Amino acid sequence: xxxxxxxxxxxxxxxxxxxxxxxxxxxxxxxxxxxxxxxxxxxxxxxxxxxxxxxxxxxxxxxxxxxxxxxxxxxxxxxxxxxxxxxxxxxxxxxxxxxxxxxxxxxxxxxxxxxxxxxxxxxxxxxxxxxxxxxxxxxxxxx
Amino acid sequence: xxxxxxxxxxxxxxxxxxxxxxxxxxxxxxxxxxxxxxxxxxxxxxxxxxxxxxxxxxxxxxxxxxxxxxxxxxxxxxxxxxxxxxxxxxxxxxxxxxxxxxxxxxxxxxxxxxxxxxxxxxxxxxxxxxxxxxxxxxxxxxxxxxxxxxxxxxxxxxxxxxxxxxxxxxxxxxxxxxxxxxxxxxxxxxxxxxxxxxxxxxxxxxxxxxxxxxxxxxxxxxxxxxxxxxxxxxxxxxxxxxxxxxxxxxxxxxxxxxxxxxxxxxxxxxxxxxxxxxxxxxxxxxxxxxxxxxxxxxxxxxxxxxxxxxxxxxxxxxxxxxxxxxxxxxxxxxxxxxxxxxxx
Numbered sequence: 001x002x003x004x005x006x007x008x009x010x011x012x013x014x015x016x017x018x019x020x021x022x023x024x025x026x027x028x029x030x031x032x033x034x035x036x037x038x039x040x041x042x043x044x045x046x047x048x049x050x051x052x053x054x055x056x057x058x059x060x061x062x063x064x065x066x067x068x069x070x071x072x073x074x075x076x077x078x079x080x081x082x083x084x085x086x087x088x089x090x091x092x093x094x095x096x097x098x099x100x101x102x103x104x105x106x107x108x109x110x111x112x113x114x115x116x117x118x119x120x121x122x123x124x125x126x127x128x129x130x131x132x133x134x135x136x137x138x139x140x141x142x143x
Numbered sequence: 144x145x146x147x148x149x150x151x152x153x154x155x156x157x158x159x160x161x162x163x164x165x166x167x168x169x170x171x172x173x174x175x176x177x178x179x180x181x182x183x184x185x186x187x188x189x190x191x192x193x194x195x196x197x198x199x200x201x202x203x204x205x206x207x208x209x210x211x212x213x214x215x216x217x218x219x220x221x222x223x224x225x226x227x228x229x230x231x232x233x234x235x236x237x238x239x240x241x242x243x244x245x246x247x248x249x250x251x252x253x254x255x256x257x258x259x260x261x262x263x264x265x266x267x268x269x270x271x272x273x274x275x276x277x278x279x280x281x282x283x284x285x286x287x288x289x290x291x292x293x294x295x296x297x298x299x300x301x302x303x304x305x306x307x308x309x310x311x312x313x314x315x316x317x318x319x320x321x322x323x324x325x326x327x328x329x330x331x332x333x334x335x336x337x338x339x340x341x342x343x344x345x346x347x348x349x350x351x352x353x354x355x356x357x358x359x360x361x362x363x364x365x366x367x368x369x370x371x372x373x374x375x376x377x378x379x380x381x382x383x384x385x386x387x388x389x390x391x392x393x394x395x396x397x398x399x400x401x402x403x404x405x406x407x408x409x410x411x412x413x414x415x416x417x418x419x420x421x422x423x424x425x426x427x428x429x430x431x432x433x434x435x436x437x438x439x440x441x442x443x444x445x446x447x448x449x450x451x452x453x454x455x456x457x458x459x460x461x462x463x464x465x466x467x468x469x470x471x472x473x474x475x476x477x478x479x480x481x482x483x484x485x486x487x
Contacts, residue, residue, distance in 0.1 A: 001263065001279060008256065008283075012290050022193075022247045025290035028378075029298065031309030075189045077182050078245045100191070100245065107189040130305040 019099035020092050030093040033128040036084050036101060038072060041120040041139070050122055056084050062114040075111055076104045087128075094129045098136065101125065105140035118142060153397040154265060154272035155427060160280060161219055161229065161266035163389035164258040167382050168232055169216035171254060174381070175239065175246075176209050190243040199242045208235045225267040233259035250383030253287055257390055277393050284390035285351045292347035295340070302344070304337030311336055346370065354394050361462065364391055365472045372469065388465075395426055402463065403444040404456075405432040413440055420460070428463035454478050 008023075015024015038053040051058075056072030076082045080091050081101045090097040105121045112118060120141040127134045178185075184202040192199050200208060215232030219225045236255040240247050260283050264276030295301040311330040318326045329335050346366060353363030368391070371384035406417035413433075421431050429443075439452035443459040451459050458474035461467040 004260065004263070005279075005282070008286070012286075015290075016294070020244065020247070021294075022244050023252065024294065025249050025253070025287050026294045027249055027291045028306070028310075029294060029301070031306045031313075077185075077188050103191050104189050130300045131309050 020096035026092070030090060031130055032090040032094040033087045034090050034094060034097055035087045035126040036081065037124040037126070038084050039122040039124065040118045041122055042117045043119055048119065053084070060115040060117040062116060068114055070112055070115060072108060075108050078104070087126075094127055098125065098138065102138050102140070105138055109140040109142050112142065115142075148273070148275050150274040151271040152274045152277075153399055154268045154270060155399055156277055156392055156395060156397045157261065157264055157266040157268070157272055158222075159426070160261050160389065160392050161222070161225055163392065164254070164261050165216045165219035165229060167254055167386055167389060168229075168236065168258045169213060169220070171236065171251060171382060172209055172212045172216060172232075179205070185243045185246060191245050193241045193244055205239075208239065212236060219262070222267050226262050229258055229262035229266075233262060248381065249287075250381050250386060254382055254386045257283055257386065274397070277397065280390065281354065281393035284387065284393060285354060287387070288347045288351035292344050292351060295344050295347070301340055304333055304340045307340045307343070308333055308336035311339075354391075360394060361471070364394060365468065367391060368468050392426070399427040400430045401446050402428055402459070403430040403432055404460065405434050405437060405442045407435065407437050407440050408433045409435045416441065423464040423466055425465055426463065
């Protein structure tokens, strides 16, 4: 029993420090929203450019030159970060969703090895933390 | 001081909790299976494990885990090797959370912890059981309120009303749509949001502590009941409200049938109420009696031996029957200045 409650209290303490408050019992902790605009960083003749990803879908050639289809939502099914270009409630707070979004970007970037055009995935995020507007840019380079 | 460790009381409360958490955990297991079918198995898509990636089960192993979890709940429900069965079911559920923190939700975690904790207590026993076991389940309930309220208290945005102001703002179109325009300035007022925030924090703190004292327990239970009913209606947070209300069972007096209710069954109405009353008595609070000679429709004798008729009798019934419990405080306020003994 002591182990049980000891571990649980450790979890509560951990939840205070981690962005998504996992194990912290922080219910209804914010009234924040976010809008994710997904972009691809691609190589151009002049260097690099950011290309918007409409509805999470894009096409890019593989090594053989054949066009392949990619879709953000094929890998990202979590409700908070799968929705693009639409303002959504930030469950467990804005930090939680940005933390998850960065992990999602890293995950997708590491799962598109055949995409020869994309150098990185970039998310421009419009935020509304308890009514205060802001913005943040997250980026994940292909490994 | 540690005398309570040896105290033994009725095990009925623990048995009820075993049944409640087995059912709720079974429903959660179904939900997790539904997610795999309708969305995806989390291991096949983007997920965030807290354990090493190699420990995340394959889809088929995950199905096996869910199957065992459901089986464990079933066995616990029917009291067949209930404690190990519920322990395995809760442990598998907790392991699932560790495999993907995206699946972490406070309500699921609380349900799994409560089920785990109940499995560690003699929840399969008939007769008497150590009272500390029930107290631990109660402590788990309080801990959630305490963590939640302190988190809000130390958050300047929450304390100051900024969080609730936005939430209330979301409700304005709904009230406007239903012609309740008078509420718009109230819901849009920072002062009201600030006051509501302080009231919400105070309520959660009261729930965390008030459940432990005899004088405040009934009021805390009523507040919690209404609080969770409100959450269920306004936010519908999966099984959270049901989990916490099932957790409240840890705070009921364990002794059974210390009160009596007697119905006048000379009329069809009395017969129906008598039958209905037996069904409502989930917590086995009453000795159920019938009479054809008593004057009032219902007579309730409380623990102290005082008899109540009329509205006070209904108040006593509401206090003891979970489905009628929301009526307890209104009836208590209504009967505050009325005589407690029946005229009959």
